[in-house]
Amino acid sequence: MAECGRVDSNTSHTMDKSITLPPDEIFRNLENAKRFAIDIVRSFDHTAKAAGDKLYEISMQEEVTARLHFIKFENAYIETCLDFIKDHLVNTETKVIKATVDKEDEMTCLIKGCNFVLRNIPHEAFVYAKHADSEFRFQTTNPDIFPYLLVNIGSGVSIVKVESEDKFERIGGSSIGGGTFWGLGALLTKTKRFDELLQLASKGQHASVDMLVKDIYGGSYGYLGLTGDLIASSFGKSATADKEFSKEDMAKSLLHMISNDIGQLACLYAKLHNLSRVYFGGFFIRGHPVTMHTITYSINFFTKGEVQALFLRHEGYLGAIGAFLKGAEEDNPNQYSWGENYAGSSGLMSVSPDMNPMQRARSGTFDMLEMDRLERQLVNLPLLQDPSSYIPDTVDLTEDAPAREYWLYCFEEALDGVVKRAVASQPDMPEAALRAEKFRQKYRHKLQTLRQQPFAYGSLTVRSLLDTREHLKSIKCVVLLLCSFLEFYKRPWLVDSYDQWLERLKGPPHKCALFFVDNSGLLSRGTEVVLASNSGPALNDVTNGELQILTERIAAMDPVIEAGLREDRLLLVQSGSSSPCLDLSRLDKVLAMVVRERQTDLVIIEGMGRAIHTNYYAMLSCESLKMAVIKNSWLADRLGGKLFSVVFKYEVPVGKPNKDCGAFSPC
């Protein structure tokens, strides 16, 4: 039983030394290191003016955001890496480059890294289905990540049971791993490069080398339930045949042999330890479809579908992330939450046959992962009916091809306008035009990538498209607060529970209302009110910092607000989000605490991003109001309405009567 933090006396752990090097010696001594994480602490540009008496300038004050950069490449590319660093990073405001050497205690780092991505990156894990419409089926993030089985396929295979952050055990392993594929592959094909071997394998026919059940029995061996195409003996035909075998066929056979073997071992260990979540990682996987397919097939075959093979979008980073976390333990990185920065991260590569196979042979290029540190921990909204089945997004654009096409088109169309407004909003910044142009190029490229690889960052959604745009603005380009209080258009509305809501208002007042604000004002009616606003900037949405100042000024003019604040009946709390959308499973921990303590019995979600693109179908355990005006004709059409249709969705949880709800009938 391994326990994190306990160091065996006969091994020396030098892994968590962080070394700071002068720029010209950055990579000296690192050439023999197996892997290293480059952790760049980047300071933001503090060009924004100090808070003045103009409301909107306040938002320019940005906190210094901690961001993790992980860059992944093979040792052979160390020179290229140096050029890359020079071109990409030295030009920025980089102040310090810390390189964290990962030398020992791989396993601890791996587990730390795995826990980290599972907890912090939504849609990190996915099921691979070769023949399905969308080959990746991403898993909803469940904060309860333990226990799980991690099958790490590096040179060899380690099978690790992880029970908690600090408790894991290597319960099994195998010497038949990536090194075996590479080593045997090199001997058989004279091809020395791992990625070329994978490429060969993707073109081969294993059946010309392997002995199948039908080669022995002429068909299936029904008596034992073995189908004819099942491999009876890997390389079984090469024992006696006098012919030459093609490199492709041998590589494919090898890949099958190894993947199947690992799949079976994994599933046996999962059964023995009663674990249903099995993640596969390590350099052997590397997003390669043949590997993922054979492992998935193998797991399905051996567990008859009871256990699913799960893969990780960032499997190649686990060790580096863990090494960083271990080196940064004094900062206690687990006290923060982290979010993937879509702008700085390279996504999952396509697998479709029309892609150049070398495009996905990524060891020769660079893979990047950027994580933004959120200063506070994110948790589920305690009022979610079933957190494990909660999906923030209303439409999954990865699966819904017409919707995907529309929205990608839509965001591309809107790009010019966004850029124009960005430049216009910063008249006294001479570099604004140049920056805006860079943003335009990057976002257009990202949209093109997403068109081909909608699965690059997990499930593609309107929310992720909006967030990507936000992430790409390296400084805030647009800061506008359009105080558009909810406008009521004339009925009929698209969704109209307004009468029920009015009826409800005749009943006893709510104890406490939680109001997720976007760019609208606030609603107050005697009930305690928790105003949850964004922690960081996104679009023109008000941030908590802005709202604090705004509310104080309003309080100076309005005695109701003033009393509310003074008597603690009006609370301004940050949501934990920096997105124009709302993910109720990643909320600020303090907000969650307030919600519980105040016995919140009404949640108000408002605006397109928060109430339509996300949370339209979210089920809460208390009453809720979802309000928005559909400002997009395609979406209006999709939902069966017209442009500027009103959605006023008042919902009361079914089958969960609210004791305090009084006269209102649905209770």
Add this chain to the structure above:
Amino acid sequence: MAECGRVDSNTSHTMDKSITLPPDEIFRNLENAKRFAIDIVRSFDHTAKAAGDKLYEISMQEEVTARLHFIKFENAYIETCLDFIKDHLVNTETKVIKATVDKEDEMTCLIKGCNFVLRNIPHEAFVYAKHADSEFRFQTTNPDIFPYLLVNIGSGVSIVKVESEDKFERIGGSSIGGGTFWGLGALLTKTKRFDELLQLASKGQHASVDMLVKDIYGGSYGYLGLTGDLIASSFGKSATADKEFSKEDMAKSLLHMISNDIGQLACLYAKLHNLSRVYFGGFFIRGHPVTMHTITYSINFFTKGEVQALFLRHEGYLGAIGAFLKGAEEDNPNQYSWGENYAGSSGLMSVSPDMNPMQRARSGTFDMLEMDRLERQLVNLPLLQDPSSYIPDTVDLTEDAPAREYWLYCFEEALDGVVKRAVASQPDMPEAALRAEKFRQKYRHKLQTLRQQPFAYGSLTVRSLLDTREHLKSIKCVVLLLCSFLEFYKRPWLVDSYDQWLERLKGPPHKCALFFVDNSGLLSRGTEVVLASNSGPALNDVTNGELQILTERIAAMDPVIEAGLREDRLLLVQSGSSSPCLDLSRLDKVLAMVVRERQTDLVIIEGMGRAIHTNYYAMLSCESLKMAVIKNSWLADRLGGKLFSVVFKYEVPVGKPNKDCGAFSPC
């Protein structure tokens, strides 16, 4: 769930067709068969005279003994096989050659064969220990053979859970098996012959090809409990090294890779299904020490010693035996018991490094197994205290090197005398001298083989040496009945419970006594008496057939015997044995029934072979008398006595009071 006898509708099972061919077409149509069993029904020479009035001639009447011959070789040796048949079999009194083609339903045959050898061949299963004094540790035969796990390593691997004679299930398998070793080995080394590959492997150093834990970590990875010499990645070094690897090293690495993998799978399935007996079979094992060692190592490693890897002396015959049994189902072979004929079977091959490796590369030569059919079923003596721990033999000559040397010397010394007596006993048989000379040569060769390979037929014992000698006499050479009633030499005796026995005789009479006779007369004292004598001939021991006639003649002269026979108080029952020794776990079923029905409370075992060489330490659940005169000075010395020392061992089971035993104190 597979069930024996149920045939899946979409496969055609042609396997159990027995075909009888004219001699010149014996092997026609068989060249493409994977394996075949040659089942020779040999008729014995009926030269013995009919029963006359001379007591001793009666024993010449022999029953026709059914005997199974299994011959094992590679297809390539079909021509050699034909020559072999011509040279070895056509000269004998062979009447019919039945060849049973094994084409389909391998698994059913395999399981049938496995059940058969486990039930019928003592010391069939063994544990392999490379570094132990004797590398084979044979397992006591337990009639309760189910459930067990059979790991059959042919081209691929099948892992089968066997729960009863008719119920088995293929619960797992792997495509990484013997075909993979052969196929990959052929590609890597250009060596096409399986046995040469094994030979290469036995000379190689896997560590030059495999990446070990210490190659990565500089030593052990103590944190995870991995020793430095553990293989981290099979063929891991060949991925990047630019050097050439030797054929030997690659073959060894391959063998390790495959054996370890199978070992791990087997142990996981054993754990999952809670099975402690795991047998390994199939052509990949073939008694090869490197394979057995790595599999044993792997099982020990993965189960921490909880599960033992068991191998079978006749693993290569399982399919052929099963095929025969299936073809002979109308004869119901399971109603009989069978015994290994040491004369006609080639034993397990030596593994010592001074043996020519090609000597054990047996696929190029012939392996033979001969099984004698005993007409009746053999079972445990119901009076054994603990059948599962019962070991018939007093000294294990496999483990006890000085004892082994003495007895091999002793049997060799005695050979001339035996041959001389054999010739002298058959004055009217002109061919007796020639036969005796053949016997002398064969037995001397057998003794030489056993000197080098004491484990060839399981544990070597005085009993097995005696039995081998009996088996080698193709017809009875010596038939003498020396009516030597137990002689009492003057005390002190070596073991002397005689006074206790006399004391006991003052108590109530025994209900029923079971007397295993050898060449002595019988003892009767009011108590019911069951006289158990050999079923078949061995040395000069009286057989049941002889005893029947003998007793009838005595009854004509003696009214006590006459009354005993008439009133059914004296029973003559065959023991089921044809050995000068006595294995209480292989007794005739009828005898066992009689023992139970008569509530036998006294067992008398008498003579060197039955009471000293075997059963000296046997624990019975009733009173027992073991009596013998030590007629061998070395043995007398070993046991702490002198030549002609008397053993009179009267034992009463401890802790198991006999309700009916009356006054006798030890109860």
